[in-house]
Structure formats: C-alpha cells, structure tokens
Amino acid sequence: MAANKSEIARLKANLNDERDSAALYHALAKAEADPVRADLYRQLAQTETEHGDLWRDRLAALGVAATPHRLSFRTRMLMFFTRWVGVGFVLPTIAAAEVADQNKYAGQADAADLMAAERGHAAIVQAVLGAASKETGVSGADIAKAEKWHRGASGNALRAAVLGANDGLVSNFCLIMGVAGAGLSGRTILLTGLAGLISGACSMALGEWLSVTNARELAANQMAREAQEIEETPEAEARELALIYQAKGLPREAATSFAGQIMQNKDKALDTLAREELGIDPDELGGNPWTAAGSSFGLFALGAIFPLAPYLFTQGLIAVALSVGLTVLALAAIGVVTSLFNGRSPTFSAMRQVIVGAAAAGVTYGAGHLMGVAVS
DSSP, X not given: OHHHHHHXXXXXXXXXXXXXXXXXXXXXXXXXXXXXXXXXXXXXXXXXXXHHHHHHHHXXXXXXXXXXXXXXXXXXXXXXXXXXXXXXXHHHHHHHHHHHHTTXXXXXGGGHHHHHHXXXXXXXXXXXXXXXXXXXXXXXHXXXXXXXXXXXXXXXXXXXXXXXXXXXXHXXXXXXXXXXXXXXXXXXXXXXXXXXXXHHHHHHHHHHHHHHHHHHHHHHHHHHHHHHHHHHOHHXXXXXXXXXXXXXXXXXXXXXXXXXXXXXXXXXXXXXXXXXXXXXXXTTTTOOHHHHHHHHHHHHXXXXXXXXXXXXXXXXXXXXXXXXXXXXXHHHHHHHHHHHHHOSOHHHHHHHHHHHHHHHHHHHHHHHHHHHHHHO
16 A cells, blocks of 8 residues: 555656646747747647646556646746746746756656657757847856756866866865974975875876766767667657757748658767757767876876975975965966956956965864874
8 A cells, every 4th residue: 555655646746747847838838929939838838748648547547536736836936937027037947957857757667758758858948048048148157057068168178177277286285284284304295295196186087087987878878778769769759859950940840841851861860869859979978088087187286286396306494485385376377267267357366266275275284283293
C-alpha cells in the first residue's frame, strides 16, 4: 500500500507539472504579439497537455480520478508578469527552468519517451530567447544564465584564465606567508612554495581533465541516445526540429519542410539535432581534456611563481618583503583585468583584489606564527 501511495503521488506530481507548463505556454501564446511565436507557444502547450493526459490516464488505470488542477504559485506569478509586463520579461526565467527540467524524468522508466521532448522544449525556448534578445534587447544577464553558447564566449575564456592564475597566486602566497610566519628557514619556505606550486597545479590539471573528460563522455552518451531516437521515433524528432526552426523565426510550413529534408539523411539529422537540441558540437564534444589540463597547470603555476620567486635568490625579511611586493603588483594587475568583465572601475577592482588577497595572507601568516610558537 505504501508503494502504491508513493506511485500515485509521483503520477500526480507529474500531471500537475505538465498542467502548469501547458497553462504557462497558453498564457505566453495569448500575450505574444508575433503570430509565429504565438503559434509555437500553442504547439508547446498542446504537447504539454498531451503529456498531462498520459499521466492522467495512468492514474485512471490505478482507479484514481484526477482532481481539478490548482496552478502553483510560481506558475501564477509567471503568468501574471506575462500578462502585465510582457513575454520578454519572463522568457529568460522560463528558458532557464526548461534547461533545469530537461532531465526531470530521469529514473522514471515509464517516462522514457518524454525525455527527448523535454530536451527539445529546452532547445526551443532557448532559440526563441536568442531571437528575441536580438530584436528586443532581453537582459544580457538573463541570457547568460539561460543560454549555453553564452558561457562558451571568448570573454569567459579570459575570465577562466585570469581566475586560474589568481588561484595559484593567492593559494601559494598564503601558503608561503603561513610558513614564513612560523619562522622557518628560507630553504624550507622555498621547498614548501615549490611543493605548493606543483601540487596545486597538478590538482587543478587533474580536476580540469576529469571535468572535460566527463563532459565528453556525457556528450557522446547523449549523441548515442539521440541517434537511437532518430532510428526509433523519426517523426517525433522531425517535429522537435521543426519547432526549433520555427522558434528561430521560420514560418511553420517552411520549418516543417526544412526539418523533413534534414531528417532524410540520418547523419545530417544527428549532427543538426546535436547542435540545435543538445547544444553539442559533434566536432568538439566539449574540448580536449589534455589541452584543458595543460592550460590549467600552466595558469596555476604562472600565478604561484610570483610569491615564490624572491626565495630563489634571497631569504629572510628581504625575501618576505619582495614576495609581498610582487604579489601585490600581481593582484592589482589581476584586478585591473577583472574590471573588463565585472563592470567596476580598474582602480576599484585592483584595490579590492589587493585587500582581499592581503587579508587572506595576513590570516595565514598569523596562524603560522601562532602554530610556530606553539610547536617551539
């Protein structure tokens, strides 16, 4: 009985979720001025309604009648803002939610057929968001949260490089200051700094290698699953592809015709669906893990060498002073670079970077001093 209750609760939750989505897309269709997009939202609403009917029928098979639906607070608020502010205001939030929910049926064996549709909905809404942002100026911050292509932009590659070097700079500076605070010899500090540089760089490289390798394996798995769906349910895949092209601005008939032509070649269909629905470049599959690992290793080591360099040719208070001076200059330089993508002035960013880095080093220096005294 407990398992039956759990099953009924799951089916009801799925039904309510699909009904919420259908109601929201109906509201978008009603508020949308563009007839092509309005028709697209109506098609999405119809799909969500069909999904809801599936869960309603499964409840009925268990002898449970579906109760009148009460919209969730979140859905009612989104519908309110859609009606009174506009579609563009809520679209980034909906796109982000679709991305988050595209695997919501993972682990539910009786929902395997709905997984592809949910991924397709995420791609469709993202395509609408991309087209709308070019026409109406949807918030860049919202787009950045919702669109996968935005996270791969060159500006974020620069951000990753700067943060990688900053990790090496701050972590090794704190390590060296902690050991210096304990009153150890210059030779010991040098060896500790070198160990910190190598271990930190290796850790970063391994983490990046694992991250990219896992991303590639996930992409390959998704590609294989997409190829299977093309073989087993080509009509459904053609419909999803047509909706994506319609979201990008093609009229419904043209989008359907274009999708049909692409689906005639399975290899071309897989390549197109991987790019349009999954956001995967089949030629890259997430990048080269060895290149990513090497970059992470080099960037971390580059930052870590600044506080360590003075101990290569001097020691004592002079080495400490030079280490602090070089690190402050490097922190300021990183702060200036980060001002390119944080919207702050270069002076403010440099000062903040220096203050935060100095505070962290001060804490470790004091901790090292106290432990050195305690050990002595």
